[in-house]
Amino acid sequence: MPVSATLAVNEAIRAKRESGKYVLPLGFGEAGLPVHRSLTDRLSRYAGRNGYGSVAGVPQLREAAAGYWSRRDLRTEPSQVIAGPGSKPLLYAALMAVGGDVVLPQPSWVSYGAQVEMLGATPLYVPTIPGDGGVPDPQRLKDYLDHARTIGRDVRAMVMTLPDNPTGTLAAPEIIHRACDIAREYDLVIIADEIYRDLVFDAGRAYVSPADIAPERTIITTGLSKSLALGGWRIGVARVPDSALGDELRERMLTIASEIWSSPSAPVQHAAAYAYTEPAELRDHIADSRRLHATVARAVAGHFGAAGAEVAVPDGGFYLYPDLAPYRSHLEAKWSVKTGADLSELLLDRYAVGVLPGSAFGDGIKELKLRVATSQLYGQTDAQREAALRSAYPLMLPWIAKALDRLDEVLKDLTR
Structure with a gap:
């Protein structure tokens, strides 16, 4: 590869x-x-924090991230939050925790398919509707899933990207609703990559997260590398569902995290905690x-x-x-x-x-x-x-x- x-x-x-x-x-x-200067100041202030800390992340970051989602009408408890060294490893941990083949939008970010293949599974690419990138076309999705299962493929998850990389478009709410309904019908876990959520150009445009529609089966991954240009700091957070399935996925993801990265950088976590409180x-x-x-x-x-x-x-x-x-x-x-x-x-x-x-x-x-x-x-x-x-x-x-x-x-x- x-x-x-x-x-x-x-x-x-x-x-x-x-x-x-x-x-x-x-x-x-x-x-x-x-x-932003306030973030470099925070990083400097906590530079002496050198302990590993919790695998899930320091309490301050998990509380701040829970507040971030709660302010977006997704009520979140700190126990639902997992921090990692960027959203990319969190995505990998989520895919590993779910297992099986994965539905991906076509086109979609290069790392989705690569990570699925690294896990020994196969991506199932479903074309998107032009202008509504990041979400598989619901009209085709059921046919693709039926065919995949007919030939023996074990499809367990679907990725959505809102807004989308590579097209830069944001799928319409009705498309997201229909895709989520199909995910529920076929018992798929939804992994919503929302790292560009705060960079939707039209501030008045309604934003629909898959977690609004299918909260019991949606994992959200995000980070600060895009909205605050902190790519090199390597910090991200995931929100797991508040459900029995979510509890199971959380335990699996924490086990994976404990064996791969142990915990994110402590000073960066404290700076990220400040960022997720969203000061003026x-x-x-x-x-x-x-x-x-x-x-x-x-x-x-x-x-x-x-x-x-x-x-x-x-x-x-x-x-x-x-x-x-x-x-x-x-x-x-x-x-x-x-x-x-x-x-x-x-x-x-x-x-x-x-x-x-x-x-x-x-x-x-x-x-x-x-x-x-x-x-x-x-x-x-x-x-x-x-x-x-x-x-x-x-x-x-x-x-x-x-x-x-x-x-x-x-x-x-x-x-x-």
Whole structure:
């Protein structure tokens, strides 16, 4: 199994930059923003905490995370919270605790399928509805499940991502409801990856969690790497159901955690506990981040759309998923591009544009879809990133304007 595609493209982009080339870094989904001072202060204050602590996490963090969900109308007790070194290992622990094959949206984040396969199981990819990414299409889901069980597959879980990576879209509430109803009918555990929940662009848009609909069978995973740009701090939390099934899954996940990571970093847990209390300065910081992500992601989507690509307007996070299928014949005749991997390699090698092919996210190899991440356009220094975060007109900042102009040049040369 190769290194994660998102991490691999980040290394390729770094190598291009070190060679002196101007690079458009559109491959790696890091939040690309400076850490808020209140969090670095908290981390420093607790730097002397060096004990392992509870496997589930320090009480302060579990209480704060319970409050975070309770404020979102998901009543949560601290006993339902498990902390881990990032949401990715928590996801892996949840998949291991449930066992069996797993329904995944197609397309979906690269690590879902890889983790399922690492556990010796098989992902069952079910296509999503265009514009409603992150949730398997309910119209197809039952047929896929019936066929899988007919041929003897042991399907026990389904993953949903709200909002979605790679498409940047947020599924409509009725689609989430129908998918949850099917999960209940087929006795599937739902694992809801909600790490981008606080980055939904329209603050007035209703957010429906699978835990609102099927609370007895939904595990939620989230973290601070996206909303507060703390990817390198490696801290995440999971919420298990308040049910007999939830109690069983909690015990299994804690057993797994005890044998893999023992406990997350104690100083980071205390800083995360402060973050999950959602003080005013961090709420404002996230609001500024959300506005910046929305402005830049929608602008990049507009440039792809103007170039003739098919692309949904993103609803949250910092991703979009353009499809260059309208140029299939042209790209093959001019550039010998036959697959999404061919297209992404051409963009990196000829134009120094780092993106990922849709095939990395479960789509067919011949699809000419690309996962584009926009959050690395905010600047190469903390000063630039801070200026982007505070600017009322970030698209007018010279380094962001330069990146968008370069994207136009590349798309025109690629498609003309």
